[in-house]
Amino acid sequence: xxxxxxxxxxxxxxxxxxxxxxxxxRQSKEYEVEKIIFHEVLPDATVYLVKWKHCAEEQCTWEPxxxxxxCEKILLRYKTIGC
Numbered sequence: 001x002x003x004x005x006x007x008x009x010x011x012x013x014x015x016x017x018x019x020x021x022x023x024x025x026r027q028s029k030e031y032e033v034e035k036i037i038f039h040e041v042l043p044d045a046t047v048y049l050v051k052w053k054h055c056a057e058e059q060c061t062w063e064p065x066x067x068x069x070x071c072e073k074i075l076l077r078y079k080t081i082g083c
Contacts, residue, residue: 031055033071036078048078 031052037060038049047062068075 030070033068033074036068036074039078048075 032054034051034053036048037051040047040049040062045064047064048068049060050063050068051057051060065075
């Protein structure tokens with residue numbers, strides 16, 4: 001689900017640990033939210049269109065709220081003022 005004409009966010013990668021397999025490194029990356037662009041209420045959850053820091057616009061993703069636990073301030077701001 002990608003909205004046309006939405007801007008995207010960049011991501012910031014953090015890898016934990018020096019000697020890990022490629023799969024373990026891939027799982028340990030953490031991406032930084034630049035902003036939340038839009039939301040959609042589904043029957044079982046609310047999802048948010050996330051713009052990731054350092055990523056192209058076409059790399060925005062729809063994320064459930066539980067995936068946004070490390071960006072409480074951004075989520076609160078979006079819920080409060082809608083931007």
